[in-house]
Amino acid sequence: MTSSAERPNLIVILGDQLSLDIAALRSGCPNRDVVLMAEVKSETDYVPHHKKKIAFIFSAMRHFASLLRQQNWTIDYVPLDAVTNLGTLTAEIDRAAAKHCCARIICTEPGEWRLKNAFEKLANSHTLPVEILQDKRFLCSNEEFVSWWQGRRQPRMEHFYRKMRRHTGLLMDENKPVGGRWNFDSENRKAPRAGMVFPTPCYFTPDQTTSEVLTLVDAYFPNNFGSLEPFWFGVTHADAEAAFDRFIAKALPYFGDFQDAMVQRSSFLFHAVISLYLNIGLLDPRKVCTRVETAYRAGVIPLNSAEGFIRQIIGWREFVRGVYWQEMPNYLEQNHFGNTAPLPSFYWTGDTDMACLRACITQTQEEAYAHHIQRLMVTGNFAMLAGIDPKAVHEWYLAVYADAFEWVELPNTLGMSQYSDGGRLASKPYAASGNYINRMSDYCKNCHFKVQEKTGIDACPFNYLYWNFLDRNRVLLGKNPRLSHVYGTWNRMDTARKDEIRRDAERFLSTLR
Ligand code: FAD
Ligand code: DLZ
Numbered sequence: 001m002t003s004s005a006e007r008p009n010l011i012v013i014l015g016d017q018l019s020l021d022i023a024a025l026r027s028g029c030p031n032r033d034v035v036l037m038a039e040v041k042s043e044t045d046y047v048p049h050h051k052k053k054i055a056f057i058f059s060a061m062r063h064f065a066s067l068l069r070q071q072n073w074t075i076d077y078v079p080l081d082a083v084t085n086l087g088t089l090t091a092e093i094d095r096a097a098a099k100h101c102c103a104r105i106i107c108t109e110p111g112e113w114r115l116k117n118a119f120e121k122l123a124n125s126h127t128l129p130v131e132i133l134q135d136k137r138f139l140c141s142n143e144e145f146v147s148w149w150q151g152r153r154q155p156r157m158e159h160f161y162r163k164m165r166r167h168t169g170l171l172m173d174e175n176k177p178v179g180g181r182w183n184f185d186s187e188n189r190k191a192p193r194a195g196m197v198f199p200t201p202c203y204f205t206p207d208q209t210t211s212e213v214l215t216l217v218d219a220y221f222p223n224n225f226g227s228l229e230p231f232w233f234g235v236t237h238a239d240a241e242a243a244f245d246r247f248i249a250k251a252l253p254y255f256g257d258f259q260d261a262m263v264q265r266s267s268f269l270f271h272a273v274i275s276l277y278l279n280i281g282l283l284d285p286r287k288v289c290t291r292v293e294t295a296y297r298a299g300v301i302p303l304n305s306a307e308g309f310i311r312q313i314i315g316w317r318e319f320v321r322g323v324y325w326q327e328m329p330n331y332l333e334q335n336h337f338g339n340t341a342p343l344p345s346f347y348w349t350g351d352t353d354m355a356c357l358r359a360c361i362t363q364t365q366e367e368a369y370a371h372h373i374q375r376l377m378v379t380g381n382f383a384m385l386a387g388i389d390p391k392a393v394h395e396w397y398l399a400v401y402a403d404a405f406e407w408v409e410l411p412n413t414l415g416m417s418q419y420s421d422g423g424r425l426a427s428k429p430y431a432a433s434g435n436y437i438n439r440m441s442d443y444c445k446n447c448h449f450k451v452q453e454k455t456g457i458d459a460c461p462f463n464y465l466y467w468n469f470l471d472r473n474r475v476l477l478g479k480n481p482r483l484s485h486v487y488g489t490w491n492r493m494d495t496a497r498k499d500e501i502r503r504d505a506e507r508f509l510s511t512l513r
Contacts, residue, residue: 007103008074009033010096014089014115015043015057016405017108018064019281020237023133024108030072033106036096037065038078042088046114047399050226051217052233052368056402059206059213059235060280066209067236076100081216089115090122097128104129111135111279112406113328138321139168139286139314145322156427158183160322161315170289170310171296178296183311184304190257191440198266199250201273202243203232210235225348225400226365233276233402240274240282247272248295256304260373262356262441267363271371272309275403278317285313320411323425327411334414335390336422337473343392344512347379354461355447356437357382368402373440375401376430380417385431385465386509387472390420428482431469434460455500461508468505471498 011028013035019025025035039058058080065077076096078085086092097105109132110116116132123130134141140148148163149155162182165171171178206214210231218228234240251270258270277283289310296306324331346352350361360374370379375397383393390413397413398404415425434451438444444451444460453459470477470490477483490498 008100010093010100010102010105011035012089012093012105012107013037013064014108014110015039015061016111016280017135018060019137019284020067021136022108022281023136024106025068027106027131027133030068030074034074034076034096034100034102035065035068036076036078036092037061038085038089038092039080040078040085040087040089040092041080044080044221047395048224049221050364050368050400050402051221051224051228052226052231053400053402053404054221054224055210055213055217055228055231056233056235056276056368057280058217059210060282062209062213063236079216080220090118093122094126097126102128104131106131106133108133109135111408113324113332114406117329137281137284138318139164140318140322142322142325145318146326149322149326154427157315157319157425160319161311164314164318165310168286168289168314170293170314171307179303179307184256184307185311189260189440192258192261192263192269192442196263198263198269199246201232201268202234202239202246204234204239206231226368234282237282240277243277244272244274244283244288244291247274248291248301252292252295252305252309253301254305256302256306256308259308260440262359262371262374262378262437262443264359264442264446267367267369267371269371273369275408276369278313279403279405279408285317289313317408320415320425321407323411323415324407327421327424331410331414331421332391332394334420334422336420336476337384337387339384339387339418339420340389341387341509341513343383343388343396344386347396353448354382355445355449356441356443359443364400368400370401375412376417377432377436377440378443380413381430381432382462382465384418384429385462385469386512387469390414390418393418422476423480428480429477431466432462433466434462437462455497455504459504464501464504465508467493467498467501471502 009028011024011033013022013024039061044054065075069075078092086095093105105126105128107119110119119132123132148160165177165182214228214231234243254270261269263269274283278285292306292309295301296303347361350358350365352358356378360370360378364370394410394413398406398409411425414420417430419426419429434444438451449460450458451460454463467490470486478487
């Protein structure tokens with residue numbers, strides 16, 4: 001009988017774990033162990049993912065498998081259309097472990113509670129030892145986050161961010177923040193100028209592997225949301241690095257100033273379009289921050305751009321991950337406002353007269369991308385004002401964006417955009433009327449509705465839905481000091497005006513039902 005020291009280990013690599021230094025790979029040995037990668041229905045079907053998202057993940061998985069083969073790893077790769085495909089990761093792990101006579105199974109913790117739970121069950125029931133290793137690709141471990149979070153009455157991102165600046169030393173001069181301030185957010189709210197030219201992200205032409213994946217996705221997911229082509233995402237580490245280089249050269253200098261702007265003629269403005277690469281392991285969060293700091297110190301980009309970018313990565317990205325693992329699985333059930341309305345069908349078609357929603361949803365269909373303010377202040381804001389069930393909203397975001405994995409999507413959606421956690425993540429709901437959208441975008445210019453009108457059949461629905469939302473949720477929000485000013489304005493409105501708002505909101509919401 002072969003001793004377990006001679007038998008291979010089974011190293012499991014998931015579709016969002018495509019990093020050469022992922023813990024499971026680092027613990028293995030190329031000439032001894034077998035790497036399992038599997039395209040399975042259980043992962044493609046837990047929400048109806050955008051076609052581009054599935055193609056992106058499959059193509060990146062196949063390219064990563066080739067890279068590992070070049071590095072002498074033995075790969076057991078299961079394509080979706082293999083007749084023997086068992087359909088779930090755990091079934092494929094069982095099969096591969098038996099086939100290769102493995103000594104133990106080694107995974108890196110998955111980024112979703114659902115799958116982590118399934119892996120833990122596997123570990124408890126399997127005849128072989130199963131190791132689930134920490135995902136070290138993040139700058140703050142779950143343990144560090146929990147010890148920071150616990151004991152704080154109101155843990156806020158800004159405090160966490162300062163801790164992370166000190167911890168990483170990024171943009172620090174000794175113990176002080178570079179430029180004398182931690183946060184330059186107030187300089188990130190400029191409206192775009194007419195005629196402004198926006199760079200495009202790096203567009204990549206599909207190679208043979210990607211073309212095969214596109215044919216597969218087209219055949220297997222014909223009714224999923226979104227356009228499969230043109231498909232231009234990068235699918236290798238080299239592609240992702242090239243995309244990031246382009247961002248630093250072309251967009252980052254202006255990133256800070258126009259971070260919150262929205263325009264119809266550009267889906268990307270000066271955004272990085274790298275979340276999809278970071279989230280599956282094609283880019284490393286530490287390295288991108290170091291490169292941005294270097295560009296700032298070399299005088300290539302202004303401080304508000306460098307600080308704004310680094311805050312998103314070491315602040316928001318790490319913070320929402322910490323909240324996710326701290327609060328799951330209960331977080332998924334949070335519904336502070338008790339919202340129950342179904343998601344309007346136009347979220348899947350873009351077929352609405354509201355120009356802002358139409359633009360953001362159509363762009364999402366085409367690109368599997370929308371930037372933060374489009375997600376937060378247009379589609380998210382509308383869903384919250386309209387009283388949509390937050391779980392339905394969450395499932396939509398998880399499905400339609402190429403960068404959507406539950407650890408990052410859920411806190412952003414449920415916490416930040418829907419305030420369904422009652423303020424664990426945000427200090428007040430991100431609710432806004434049409435005025436905000438008009439100030440930050442050019443959507444309102446060609447809209448069927450009139451943003452200046454507050455009530456009536458032609459008025460922008462965001463206007464009366466905003467006040468109706470505050471009115472409807474007064475018991476839950478009325479004592480929030482950050483809302484005292486707006487409730488003061490509502491209180492001063494005469495009764496006839498308030499009734500008009502309530503009537504318009506009811507009329508409009510009934511058309512959604
Ligand atoms: P940029 O605007 O150029 O920012 C640079 C990077 O900072 C991003 O690539 C991203 O890694 C990070 N970042 C910025 N904001 C956040 C944030 N709030 N949380 C975490 N990281 C952030 N981001 C995801 O990666 N996956 C999601 O599924 C996701 N769902 C979201 C859902 C809602 C309702 C909202 C409001 C935001 C969501 N975000 C999500 C955050 C943010 O919208 C995206 O990270 C960003 O739009 C990605 O585009 P970009 O790479 O051009 O980012
Ligand atoms: C999102 C996704 C999809 C669509 N397909 C696969 C797959 O076939 N195989 C796989 O290993 N991973 C896939 N993924 C990513 C997983 O869903 C992801 O690893 C978990 O959601 C944890 O973040």
